Amino acid sequence: MANILVVGSISTDLVVNADRKPEIGETIEGKEFQTFFGGKGANQAVACARLGAQTAMAGAVGEDEFGIRLLENLTYNQVSIDQVVRIKEHASGTALITVVEGDNSIIYVAGANRQFTPEKLFQTEEQLERLKASDIVLVQNETPVKTIEKLILTCQEYHVPVLYNPAPARLISEEWIEKVAFLTPNETEFKVLFPDKTMEEMLFKYPSKLIITLGEDGAVFCNGEKIISIPAFPVERIVDTTGAGDTFNGAFAVAYAEGKTIEESVRYANKAASLSIQRSEAQNGMSTLENLKAFFK
Structure with a gap:
């Protein structure tokens, strides 16, 4: 069983x-x-857990009714x-x-979430041991920058690979990109990360590290010799694309932690994302291991 730690935001959407x-x-x-x-x-934590990984979440909620329900969920x-x-x-x-009219x-x-500062990471020896035992760690940009940097350095110290999903997008220095195992922007985030650079140029610069998701066109990465394009799985009806990227990242982490190649x-992450967009609401649409197997049997 994959052992995964997710560090990131925990929120409620009021729609x-x-x-x-x-x-x-008015x-x-x-x-x-x-x-x-x-x-x-x-x-991303829910996506990992539903696909069978032993998953832990690190982050922050308030001492309010929303916080109680978020933890219960x-x-x-x-x-x-x-x-x-x-x-x-x-x-x-x-x-x-x-x-309003779909917009x-x-x-x-x-x-x-903004108060999850570096000192709140790994406050106990038990939490640090949990990190050391992780097969992979996921983090995104809805967590303070200093916390992300401490996480990456700690993971580097204990040789734990980090999957960095740079969303929402912001500039990230080459120094920090070099320290993570995987960087997974979508097309829009790629343009923010690497302005004036082509996908081909950056994919070859970061082989087996940079994975760019392309929505209905799937995802691409470079294996060091050539660019590999993996198409999305076609679906009959798209209900809600919310959370598809998070599903992709969670599913990729689970598959990689279980020993699959990049x-x-x-390919596994594309399957999970394609299934998720056929149901409404991000976490509600995330597939379990059982229904993913059944759907693609």
């Missing part, structure tokens, strides 16, 4: 569907309100929460999402 956006000072009636569990870190999905801290002075992370407007409040792991 309102309406016919139009209100004007300043109150209008919405059509529907829904609450979803989110945060890129939590999404992780536990329900068999994700260990021993390394999730409660922040008294800050609310849990929240995204306020307005949907989203989002206000994201990082809340407790190409096999990307």
Whole structure:
């Protein structure tokens, strides 16, 4: 069984569907309100756990009702929460999402996620041992930069590979890219990471490290000799693409930790992502090992 640690954000999505956006000072009636569990870190942790990995989550929530429910959801999905801290002075992370005719407007409040500072990582010897026992560690950009840097350095010290999903996108120095095992941007994030560079140029610069996801076109990486393009699996109907990238990253990590090659792991991740977009809501759409096997039998 793969042993995975995910460090990242844990949030709640509050979604309102309406016919139009209100004007300043105006109150209008919405059509529907829904609450979803989110945060890129939590999404990826759930994806790993549902695919059979022994998964632990490190991050922060507030001491509020949202925080309680977020932790209950992780536990329900068999994700260990021993390394999730409660922040008294800050609310849990929240995204306020307005949907009008399929277009989203989002206000994201990082809340407790921003308070997951470097000193909150590995506070006990037991937590450090959990890291050492991990087959791979996942991290994203919804966690403070200094925390990410401490995580990468600690993983490097104990020879634990890091999968860095650079979302939301920001510039990352070559020094830090060299220290991680995998970097997994999508097309948009790639342009932020490497402005004025072509995909071909950077794929050859970072062979077997840089994996670029391309949505319906699958994903690409370089094996050192040539660029390998792995197509997405076709689906009859797309319901919701939210969380597809997180599903891809979680599934790739599980497959790689179980001993599959990079190409096999990307192919497996494409399968999991293609299944996830056929169901609504990020975590709800994430497949289990059983239904993934059944779907592609």
